[in-house]
Amino acid sequence: MPGNPQAAAGARRFVRTVLADWRTRFLPGADTLGDRLTDEAVLLVSELVTNVVVHAGTAVELLCRLEHDGARAAVVVEVSDHHPARAVRGRQAASPSGSRGHGLQLVGAVAESWGITYRRDRKTVWFRLQSGTAHPEYGPAARFSRDDLDLQHGLRAAELLAPAPRRSTTRRSDADWINHGALSFLAEASDLLSGQLDEEQVALLAAQLVVPRLADWCAVWLHGGSGHENTAEAPRLARVWHSSESRIDVLRMALEKDPPILPAQPTDVVGGAVPWPWPQEPSGYGPGGAALACPLVAGGGNQGALLIGRAGLMRFPDEVVGLMEDLARRVARAIATARAYRNQERISQVLQRRLLPRGRPAVPGLESSVVYEPRAGAGAGGDFWDLFAAGDGRWCFALGDVCGSGPEAAAVTGLARPVLRLLARDGFGVGEVLDRLNKTMAREAADSVAAVTAAVAAAGSGLDPSVELRDEGEQTRFLSLLYGELVPNTDGTAGARCTLASAGHPLPLVLGTDGTVRTPAAPQMLLGVMEETTYESETFDLAPGETLLCVTDGVTERRSGGRLFDDDDGLAGHLATCTGLGAAAVAEHIRQAVHAFAATPPDDDLALLVLQATRAR
Numbered sequence: 001m002p003g004n005p006q007a008a009a010g011a012r013r014f015v016r017t018v019l020a021d022w023r024t025r026f027l028p029g030a031d032t033l034g035d036r037l038t039d040e041a042v043l044l045v046s047e048l049v050t051n052v053v054v055h056a057g058t059a060v061e062l063l064c065r066l067e068h069d070g071a072r073a074a075v076v077v078e079v080s081d082h083h084p085a086r087a088v089r090g091r092q093a094a095s096p097s098g099s100r101g102h103g104l105q106l107v108g109a110v111a112e113s114w115g116i117t118y119r120r121d122r123k124t125v126w127f128r129l130q131s132g133t134a135h136p137e138y139g140p141a142a143r144f145s146r147d148d149l150d151l152q153h154g155l156r157a158a159e160l161l162a163p164a165p166r167r168s169t170t171r172r173s174d175a176d177w178i179n180h181g182a183l184s185f186l187a188e189a190s191d192l193l194s195g196q197l198d199e200e201q202v203a204l205l206a207a208q209l210v211v212p213r214l215a216d217w218c219a220v221w222l223h224g225g226s227g228h229e230n231t232a233e234a235p236r237l238a239r240v241w242h243s244s245e246s247r248i249d250v251l252r253m254a255l256e257k258d259p260p261i262l263p264a265q266p267t268d269v270v271g272g273a274v275p276w277p278w279p280q281e282p283s284g285y286g287p288g289g290a291a292l293a294c295p296l297v298a299g300g301g302n303q304g305a306l307l308i309g310r311a312g313l314m315r316f317p318d319e320v321v322g323l324m325e326d327l328a329r330r331v332a333r334a335i336a337t338a339r340a341y342r343n344q345e346r347i348s349q350v351l352q353r354r355l356l357p358r359g360r361p362a363v364p365g366l367e368s369s370v371v372y373e374p375r376a377g378a379g380a381g382g383d384f385w386d387l388f389a390a391g392d393g394r395w396c397f398a399l400g401d402v403c404g405s406g407p408e409a410a411a412v413t414g415l416a417r418p419v420l421r422l423l424a425r426d427g428f429g430v431g432e433v434l435d436r437l438n439k440t441m442a443r444e445a446a447d448s449v450a451a452v453t454a455a456v457a458a459a460g461s462g463l464d465p466s467v468e469l470r471d472e473g474e475q476t477r478f479l480s481l482l483y484g485e486l487v488p489n490t491d492g493t494a495g496a497r498c499t500l501a502s503a504g505h506p507l508p509l510v511l512g513t514d515g516t517v518r519t520p521a522a523p524q525m526l527l528g529v530m531e532e533t534t535y536e537s538e539t540f541d542l543a544p545g546e547t548l549l550c551v552t553d554g555v556t557e558r559r560s561g562g563r564l565f566d567d568d569d570g571l572a573g574h575l576a577t578c579t580g581l582g583a584a585a586v587a588e589h590i591r592q593a594v595h596a597f598a599a600t601p602p603d604d605d606l607a608l609l610v611l612q613a614t615r616a617r
Contacts, residue, residue: 001060003053003081011049011062011079012042018064019075026068033073037131040110041075047106048079048125056081061122073131074112080124108245115212115243118192118205182319185213186326193334197341200238206306206331207241214320215308216289217242219255220296222304222335235259235304254279260293260305273321273328276307289313294324298332299340306331357386363395365488365496365614369587373606375554383552383605384413390424393487399609400481401505401552403526412479415440416527420483430485430499430537434527438503438535441479441528479527480504482550486542486611494544495613501537503527506556509572510540511547511586515579517572520548547586547612549575554606555590560598583612 001007016038023033045062052060061080066073107114111127118124189209196202203220210218221235237259240252260276276293290313296303306328310316316324360368370385382402390396398420402412419440423433484500500508504526507519520540525533542548549571556566565571574593578586587610594606 001049001062003056003058003060005053007053007060008046008049011045011060014062015042015045015064015077022066026066027073033075033131037075037129040129041077044107044110044127044129045077045079048127051125052079052081056083056123058082074128075131076126076128078124078126080122082122108243113212113243116208117213118209119188182323185323186330189327190330193330194337196334197338199335199338199342202331202334202338203239204241206327206334207239209327210306210308210324211241212243214324215310217247217251217309219251219307220304220331221259221307222296223302235261238304251279255307260307273325275315278309290315292316292321292324294328296328296332296335298329299336301336303332303335303339357388360387361389361395363387363486363488363611365494366395366486367583367610367612367614369583369610371587371591371606371608373591373602375603375605382413383554383607384417385607385609386417386420387609388421388424390421390485392427393490394424395486395488396420396424396484397486397550397609397611398481398483399505399550399552399607400479401554401605401607403478403480412441416479416481424485430483430501431535434481434483434501434503434535435533437479437481438527438533439531442531478504478529480506480553481527482506482508482521484508494615495546496542497539498542498548499537499539501535503535504529506551506553506566509549509575510542511549511575511578513543513545513579515576517576542611542613544613544615547575547578547583547610549586549590549608549610551590551608552605554602554604555594555608557604558594558597558602565594565597583610586610586612 001010019033019038019041027033041064049060049062052058058081061078063078063080065076065078067076068074107125107127110129112130114125114127116123116125192205192209193202196205199222203222206220207218218239218241219237220239222238223235237252237256240248240255242248242251258277258279273292273294276291278288278291289309289311291307291309294306294308296306306324308324360370368387370387372383372385374383384398384400384402386396386398388396398417400413400416402416416437419437420433423436428436481503482500482505483503484498487497489495489497498520500521501524502508502521503524507521507523510518510520512518521538522536524535551571556564556571558565571590574590575586578589581589587608590608591606594602
């Protein structure tokens, strides 16, 4: 079924039809599939399908299975979606109509048994409803006893990997099948965990992978974000999951009182699981059993611990212990990776903030607006902008784009911005600033501190920078730059005198008060390509009410299929519709047009600068 608001209603009709058909064809005259079981099945299916529509947003697959041995019958229903990496939410969820559902709490309260199964391409929530009044041997308590007896007699790990309704009460002798089951489980766990870049999500997925396949409950503790255990600080209980959701809060309170501080292990057994005391639950919580603690060790540090428990056992079988150790290693690596990504993202954000102006100054007689959106997940972007006072009534602006992204691109930005400001404040004109910056970039590696020193020395002495050549294996970084100077009129008239040059950058556009759009500059060579390139500037008047638009190629080269945003002068066409708008409104109009040009988010940094001469009052 498609994952839309009508899916729940379609699922209810399907289940009622199927159960009625089974009752007529296979169980005539019997009351094993009565109205009560049908109503319960319909209710639970409605909740689970609603969860898929709201949280996963994919198509829904619904399977109903009848289990019947002549004396009793059971119905097993599976609800699957195609977003396996999105963990199932255990609390209430909003339905498409805005109402609140009971989610898995309702499933746990009504179904005889239920669980979650993850595969590479799907996630399945199943439940089992038993018809009629079962023999005491088959009651819930007896069911746990039979499973636990099998475990104590050495039930193979792969038999535990099947969902509970399919568990066999006899041992399987086919070793190849057993090994395949364990390996398949670990392979699917690796696929799910490897794509997660949030340690909290890793912890939740780990708990849901274990319960109910290998244990009745699971808890994940995490140490501090450094990845190394801090003996002065107890680990944090990140996730708790139980096969019966109504017990999660009680279990959490019991576990929080006694966090697992695992003893140091010999180097040859690091990561080995150890038996752990059953948590001291409040009276009436449930039967005791076996618990197992697995340290989460990866990346040279202790990431935390994974604790599982199963009621009624004296100890876990060796095969389950080994399987849990393998799973714990995968969980630990996923947590270490998520933390490394988080730290790198934090470094990139700090670097990005340092490479951009702290604010946008007020320029007399001009309104300004900036849009800056780094590409999601790319860290420090290659685009940058600047607007600053250069002295003597001059204001300078720049919009640049480094070829590439990441730290190397950020290093070029860190070189260009201070050199631009230094040269501008020392009185160099637009063309001279680009000449000197080009020589610096052509001779110096992008991440060399000597580049800035040489540029400063050259600006003060009039000499060319004397620098070392970059290493042969170092990647060259070029820079496209639109750089200009504004001198607001001081004779009582509004407007400003503008001088600018475009070095390999998308050309600026000027929107006149009559709606016409013109290009006030000519294209020139990228910075850093040829050392002896000479740059020419062009000067024009920005009349009152006129708007200067500067953009990076994240705007002009925004792609939709085979078309670019600036094909057939698309940018100029959008700018022409902004006649009469202020600087901020123009910037927002262009930004929205770029985003709306394609269904997917922009795959490049997006930056634009709008400068508008105010009208005389």
